[in-house]
Amino acid sequence: MSRLLLATLLALIPGVSPARAAADGVAAPPLLGFGSEHAAAQRDLESRFDAALDPANLETWMRRLAARPHHVGSAWGEENAEFMAGLFRSWGYATRIETFDVLFPTPKLRRLELVAPTTFRAALAEPALAADATSSQTDEQLPIYNAYSVDGDVTAELVYVNYGVPEDYDELARHGIDVAGKIVLARYGKAWRGIKPKVAAEKGAIGCLIFSDPAEDGYRQGDVYPRGGYRNETGAQRGSVADMPLYPGDPLTPGRGATADARRLPVGEALTLTKIPVLPISYADARPLLEALGGPVASPEWRGALPLTYHLGPGPAKVHLQLAFDWKLAQARDVIAVLPGRELPDQWIVRGNHHDAWVNGASDPVSGMVALLEEARAVAARIREGWRPRRTIVYAAWDAEEPGLIGSTEWAETHADELRAKAVAYINSDSNGAGFLDLAGSHSLEPFLNQIAADVPDPVQGMPVGKRLRSRILVQGSEAERARARENRDLPLAALGSGSDYSPFLQHLGIASLNLGFGGEGDYGQYHSIYDSIDHYVRFMDPGFRYGIALARVAGRATLRLAEADVLPVEPGRLVETLGTYADEVKKLADTLRETTAETNRRIDDGDYVAAADPKTKLKPPRREEPVPHLNFAPLDNAIDRLRAAVAAFEEARTAARAADGALPAVTAAALDTALAGLERAMTGPEGLPGRTWYTHLVYAPGSYTGYGVKTLPAVRETIEARRWSEIDGAVTLTVSALERLAKQIERGTSALGPPK
């Protein structure tokens, strides 16, 4: 066996990582999905692509795109869309701007006052800073607000609810505190912001304030702007609070594109608006409110970094919150730039980043947008060398991501049938900064992304970005993570929840997706404020745009390899391996819940909570829960077994079908390719998730009460977490159906490979 063949085979065996192969002293393996000869040509293509990348373009375009505020519907947003369309056209892409008319409320009136026991009027404003040139563009800046809050005018006692997630209300109940009829004050963090007013309303609150605590987002993290880049006391976090875990996109057109002639819900019937008025505030505005609170002292985990003792209330602090919005439609402009495939024009690789911002948005989203533009320019430059991609490449600059992934969602909904038929992968990026590559996406792409991470060097330190990630795990990881890293196995991909434009592609349409970006080493305190500016970005995020170029290299490789591969570099083996760990997790979740429930009930019965509590606090025992029954996970186990068998047969057939150089016969490759293109979609079901049918993926979804955070095997996991025992068999059955479809799809791939030799 030649060294080359050995390397080829190693690279094609799931579970043997490039890093492991390299560690074994074998020459660098060829590329997943490529035969040796094609791999060499691909490497050459990528070298030329790399050489074309120029950080000066990123800075030039960032200065252009972030020059003025450019939220959806703004004058500068429209100018930016036209500007980018012009660039794409100039590079040779078939380019169009697709428009959608979407609900986008902006404030007419915002008032927040402390009315008792002392008085204070919140500033609700971020002042211009001499050190930040664009911070003075007050005429075009959106004020501090949360989009899709309802109008309201409420006055009530205040209650501090920590992060405002469900378990925080369990603790409040132990203190005898009910938020019904109150206004809650929650701090940003832990869950996506839209969860906070959603839970508050479910608990009966009549208003919700969300503040940035300096513990997570201010001086405790580092020097504040403009001395450093962290959030100063006047900075506040704008953002959408629509019920995105129900459905993202335009609240008025769920499941269908918000085209000019679309059927629209009346605003009053849109399900994703909040039920209560909600407003984000700075820590300067939050401090007098917290200082005015009485009641029990918050537990240690609830205390932030303001220089005061955090109390829970209710009262004596009483606040008046008044909000009124202009409930208008705005026009979202998606820029779509297409490079048709030379061999497989009906297989699309979609690569997107949004272009709208809350204000100037140098970091969010312009840093990712300019990396995508430079990537698209360097890809297009290959056309002049006579190159065309095998598959079609679609570059997209989405509008209206900030209010709720609207530009991408409306486009995906509008073109749903065509995308289901043609799109084989979606590659997303968003804000980008200095530091470490985030590895996140569909697990069938885990070996593929690891190979890219092994190829692209860190722009500052020089070693591959994958090696750098491995070092971080070895230095900072948990014991389990370190053990895995020491085995030189592939780095794990994080499963995708939500928070950027991959959601409609992955979770609504079932298209394998990646979300790429660098981060972790910037002073990230500008998020959704007027200080997310070019001045901030070049000082505190990615001076010299070196990580912008690194993102272009990573995402460009992903795009080019997916577009060029002989067979899509999708690995069912790694996907099924991961599904097995998820199945184990949900079983363990039920077991742990059963044990902790029994233990909690026993402590309640034995009086331990009362005995352990300081009598002064009058802390009550936790709520008694029904014992957790034993659940029937046998169908899930059987489905995993079937998947493992399907993978084993697939891999045996693939090995048998390969020629000596590792390549498959062209006819076989084409048939396999078709089967693999449908792998991710097999995990979706038209019935969707229980209670939220827009989400059709039975493996990945954002949590109903996390928002950003993923719930894998969501139907099963959330049913257990919610203790809805009567619904668990249905959730298992639903999930198992998807896993059985996946097994069938893998078996189609095996059939495509022909009978074993």
Add this chain to the structure above:
Amino acid sequence: MSRLLLATLLALIPGVSPARAAADGVAAPPLLGFGSEHAAAQRDLESRFDAALDPANLETWMRRLAARPHHVGSAWGEENAEFMAGLFRSWGYATRIETFDVLFPTPKLRRLELVAPTTFRAALAEPALAADATSSQTDEQLPIYNAYSVDGDVTAELVYVNYGVPEDYDELARHGIDVAGKIVLARYGKAWRGIKPKVAAEKGAIGCLIFSDPAEDGYRQGDVYPRGGYRNETGAQRGSVADMPLYPGDPLTPGRGATADARRLPVGEALTLTKIPVLPISYADARPLLEALGGPVASPEWRGALPLTYHLGPGPAKVHLQLAFDWKLAQARDVIAVLPGRELPDQWIVRGNHHDAWVNGASDPVSGMVALLEEARAVAARIREGWRPRRTIVYAAWDAEEPGLIGSTEWAETHADELRAKAVAYINSDSNGAGFLDLAGSHSLEPFLNQIAADVPDPVQGMPVGKRLRSRILVQGSEAERARARENRDLPLAALGSGSDYSPFLQHLGIASLNLGFGGEGDYGQYHSIYDSIDHYVRFMDPGFRYGIALARVAGRATLRLAEADVLPVEPGRLVETLGTYADEVKKLADTLRETTAETNRRIDDGDYVAAADPKTKLKPPRREEPVPHLNFAPLDNAIDRLRAAVAAFEEARTAARAADGALPAVTAAALDTALAGLERAMTGPEGLPGRTWYTHLVYAPGSYTGYGVKTLPAVRETIEARRWSEIDGAVTLTVSALERLAKQIERGTSALGPPK
């Protein structure tokens, strides 16, 4: 077998706790060390003792003792000693005041200034508060200072060193920061305060400031004084910084009593004074210093709760620290009150609490002192009923504990020979508050103290204080602690380090000791400030003195049972069981150190630390350490085996020697008693610990770099921690000698029990 006999036997079998026996449905067991008949009389005695306790006395005496500042050598300290001596005499105790002349420096000059980049003069003062009547007694208050700081006048750049323990300097080294020639700013916490200037000086610093951070000691803990009881921004923590882990007591008379005619070291030769000037400051005084620091941002664990970004320096903050002290001798007055034993006058139970304070000291020490006084009064009241204790009871009110356990240490050193011959137990208390009983002391007394904790009810909740502790473990404990609690085994005693007057008895003389007190539910922010007042105490610590009475009940029972028992209730089995866990711990410590050292060195070699670090921070890899050799623990294992065999033989012999009612024949009991009285002392050795010969106990010692925190098997443990591999065999040999003496002593007990029947 009668139920009574069964209960008797169960109670006398080590490892079967009273709680377990009760859980098995057996009647309440008699008392450890008592036959059934004597046990009933003892219970009757204790009932009468309980009935005599009156919380009004505690409040009356606290108002008297804490009425004015009463540090050692003060006018009110002398009045208090005379007052208490008068009380003891009036109750029938043979009472005397023993005096010692001890070094007690007080400030002549204190100056702390920020001199660059801005200027600021520290206030170094706690203002009087209208809500606190004694806070205005400025004429008699000791100013804010650390006793036994040397004089000094230094100006240098400032470096923030977190808690100022050795590992903090390891982290500073990773930032390239050397404190040589600098002044360090450390926060209180983690280790005893005296460790901070000691380590700073070892690292070359020329001055040391210690501040109370509101994270641990201020508004982050709760509302500050006078709204709540936590430390306000002007409060500062006085305290000794003598090198107590080297030796406590008068710095000029190490190892000998500081009597009027004692040989004294010149002040300049006293080994326990600091090497550099050191001053404690409030967080109001610390804030401008921290705000003026530049250099790297401190890591998250280093950040406190002041509203600023914590930087490390060095500089640009530059400070001037000037300190001058009056190096005078002060007279310490120990009140000694004796009730001679009726049968065994040469077996002494010593029960002490200190009476000196830093200022008014309502909590520290008066709360514990008044509980002792009430206990002594209620014990003495039994004399009028014709009762006398079997053994001698010695009540002691120590002076000069605050500057370094001086009153107790000088007394113990003065009477060392007599105490070694006669003292069979020392029972200490100090500050007392509301909440949970601290279980701490010699492990041979673990079953004994558990029995008391099962007998004394929590004064608020009514269940036994032991049951309440068990509930707290079940609700808040670690998994291992909860598992142990679920097995209904005895609650574990914490091993004693240092910080109160038990040290000379336990660790210098080898007398079995307990340290008792309640706490955990007060607003404990008054420590060593002028606000440790009667006004603070009755609002925030123990309103109604209910836990003061509970302390009297616990400590009074311990005193009375030890004084009355037929056989000392000392259990070699529990001690040896605990020693086995300590031996396992030091072996595991070496193994863990070997593994982590190898892993760290591998990461250094592989470049992982450099790769994982943010290049902006210029963080260096940790220091490379030599690989940890495999160590010879066989002698330790052999010693533990021998101890276990000795215990098995002892318990077999004791069971055989018992009559049907569980009692031993009188002659046997007396012989066994003598053997058990020497159990603790067997663990001491005249050669002392390596480098600090004052500490003779080979099982319990305060850590050289923790101060308060205990190091069990200290010679072995600290040699491993310091990586002094050439000294480890010597440390093991030294420790094994003590364990072999202990085994011999247990074998003496077995011999006393006579041949097996």
